[in-house]
Amino acid sequence: MEKIPAVEQYTPPHFARDGKIHVRLTEGFFQNLRRLTSWPLLALFFGLVWIQYDGQALLLFSFAERKLILFGAFFSWYDLPLLTGLMIAGACLLFFMAVAWGRIWCGFACPQSIWTWLFIRIEDITEGRAGMRSRLEGKPMGRGLLLRRVTKHLLWMLFAIFTALTFTGYFIPIRELISAGVSLEMSGTVTGWLAIMAGLTYVNAGLVREKICLHACPYSRFQAVMFDKDTRTVSYDVARGEPRAKRHHADKHSGDCVDCSLCVQVCPVGIDIRDGLQAACIDCAACIDACNNVMEKLDLPTGLIRFASEAQLEQKPSPLMRPRLAGYGTVMIAAFCAVLYGFYNTNDLQVAIRRDRGPLFTQLGEHHICNSYIIKVEGFNPAESIVRVSLYDEGQYELSGPAEINLAENNAAWLSYRVCSQDVRSAISTLTFHFQGNQIFTAKETTFLAKPI
Numbered sequence: 330m331e332k333i334p335a336v337e338q339y340t341p342p343h344f345a346r347d348g349k350i351h352v353r354l355t356e357g358f359f360q361n362l363r364r365l366t367s368w369p370l371l372a373l374f375f376g377l378v379w380i381q382y383d384g385q386a387l388l389l390f391s392f393a394e395r396k397l398i399l400f401g402a403f404f405s406w407y408d409l410p411l412l413t414g415l416m417i418a419g420a421c422l423l424f425f426m427a428v429a430w431g432r433i434w435c436g437f438a439c440p441q442s443i444w445t446w447l448f449i450r451i452e453d454i455t456e457g458r459a460g461m462r463s464r465l466e467g468k469p470m471g472r473g474l475l476l477r478r479v480t481k482h483l484l485w486m487l488f489a490i491f492t493a494l495t496f497t498g499y500f501i502p503i504r505e506l507i508s509a510g511v512s513l514e515m516s517g518t519v520t521g522w523l524a525i526m527a528g529l530t531y532v533n534a535g536l537v538r539e540k541i542c543l544h545a546c547p548y549s550r551f552q553a554v555m556f557d558k559d560t561r562t563v564s565y566d567v568a569r570g571e572p573r574a575k576r577h578h579a580d581k582h583s584g585d586c587v588d589c590s591l592c593v594q595v596c597p598v599g600i601d602i603r604d605g606l607q608a609a610c611i612d613c614a615a616c617i618d619a620c621n622n623v624m625e626k627l628d629l630p631t632g633l634i635r636f637a638s639e640a641q642l643e644q645k646p647s648p649l650m651r652p653r654l655a656g657y658g659t660v661m662i663a664a665f666c667a668v669l670y671g672f673y674n675t676n677d678l679q680v681a682i683r684r685d686r687g688p689l690f691t692q693l694g695e696h697h698i699c700n701s702y703i704i705k706v707e708g709f710n711p712a713e714s715i716v717r718v719s720l721y722d723e724g725q726y727e728l729s730g731p732a733e734i735n736l737a738e739n740n741a742a743w744l745s746y747r748v749c750s751q752d753v754r755s756a757i758s759t760l761t762f763h764f765q766g767n768q769i770f771t772a773k774e775t776t777f778l779a780k781p782i
C-alpha cells in the first residue's frame with residue numbers, strides 16, 4: 330500500500346509565475362456540496378451569537394462571570410473539563426471521518442478552508458479571475474490595479490473585523506461588546522484581543538492560506554497513520570488516465586487525461602493530484618469538479634478523479650465498514666455518551682465547606698460541643714437567587730449562621746457557621762449540610778469533631 334509521505338515535496342504549481350498560488354474557481358457537484366455545508370456553518374457562527382433565550386445569550390463562555398451557557402443551560406466554571414471531553418469526542422469524530430473518507434473535514438467544514446474560500450471569492454470579484462491575477466503579478470501598479478487591490482484588502486479587513494467581533498461575542502455578550510465599541514468605552518484588553526483576532530483572520534485566510542494546511546496543521550500528519558487501502562479519498566485513476574496526452578497529440582494508446590492542468594489550477598494547496606496521494610491534499614474535491622467538467626465536454630465518463638479507495642482503484646473489493654472504522658466509531662460514540670452523561674449530571678450550585686481557623690472544637694459541657702465552619706455557595710443559574718442552608722440531622726445538631734444565602738449579594742462569599750450538639754458521644758462524626766435552592770438541591774458532608782485528631 331502506498332504510504333503518504335510524512336513531509337511532502339512541495340513544488341509551487343507552474344501556473345503561479347510569481348510563486349504565489351492563484352486559485353481558479355470552478356463549479357460542480359462538490360462545490361455545491363461545500364456551499365451546502367459552509368453556508369449553514371457560517372450562518373450558525375455569525376447568527377448564534379445574537380440569539381437570546383430568557384434574556385440570556387444562547388451560547389456564552391463568560392470569563393468575567395465564570396460561567397458557561399450552552400443552548401440555554403447553565404454550567405459552572407467547574408464543568409470546564411466537560412468541554413475538554415467534548416473536544417476529545419470531537420477529535421474521535423474527526424478520526425472516524427478520516428478513516429472513512431480522508432480529510433473531508435478539512436475540505437468541507439474546517440474554518441480555515443471556509444474562510445480561505447471566502448477570501449478567494451472576494452479576490453476573484455475584486456481583482457479578476459486567477460489567470461488575470463497571475464498576469465497582473467509583477468506588473469507596474471497602475472491606478473486601476475491599485476484601486477482593485479485596495480478594495481480587496483479593505484473587504485478582507487472588514488470581514489476579518491466582523492469575524493473577530495463575532496468570535497469575541499461568544500465570550501462577552503455581543504450587545505455589550507458593540508455598545509462598548511460604539512461609546513468608545515472598550516477596555517484595552519478587549520481592543521487588543523479584537524485586533525489580534527482580526528489580524529490572525531486576515532493573515533490566515535488572505536495571505537498565508539494553504540501554508541497553514543501544509544505546514545502547521547497536525548491533522549495532515551495524523552491522517553498518514555489512519556488511512557488504509559479502503560479509505561475513500563480524492564484519487565486520480567492512473568489506469569484510466571495514463572498515458573496522458575494533449576488532445577491534438579492523443580492516439581489510441583492515450584489515456585483519458587488530456588493534460589489540461591485544470592485540476593492543478595483549481596487546487597487551493599497547489600498540488601497535482603495526478604502525482605498520487607499527498608499529505609497536502611485537503612480533500613476539497615475542487616479537482617474532481619474541474620476534471621468532471623472537462624470529461625463532460627469531451628463526452629467521456631466522469632470520475633477520472635473521484636473519491637475512491639486504493640483497493641477500488643485496483644478493482645478489488647473495498648468495504649466501507651471494516652473493523653478499524655467500527656473501532657473508531659465505537660470509541661466516538663462512547664466518548665459522546667460519556668460527555669452527555671457528564672453534562673446531564675452537572676450541578677448549578679457549587680458548595681465548599683471548610684473548618685474555620687482556630688480550635689478544632691469548643692467544649693461547653695461534658696457532651697456539649699461546638700464546631701465552626703466557613704461555607705461558600707456559588708450559583709451559576711440566575712433562576713437560583715436564594716439558597717436555604719440546614720442540617721440533615723437537626724434533632725442532634727443545632728446550626729447558627731445565615732439560614733438563607735442571597736446569591737445576588739453573597740455569591741461565592743465565605744460565610745461563618747457554627748454547629749453545636751449537646752449529646753456528643755463519638756470523637757468524630759459525619760455532619761451533612763443541605764442546600765436548597767428554587768429548583769436545585771445539593772448535600773455536602775463534613776466532619777464534626779469532639780476530640781483533637
Ligand code: SF4
Nearest residue numbers: 596610611613614616
Ligand atoms: S488535490 Fe484536489 S482535493 Fe486535494 S486539495 Fe487539491 S483540489 Fe482539493
Ligand code: SF4
Nearest residue numbers: 586587589590592620
Ligand atoms: S483536469 Fe482531468 S483531464 Fe485535465 S489534467 Fe486534470 S486529470 Fe487530466
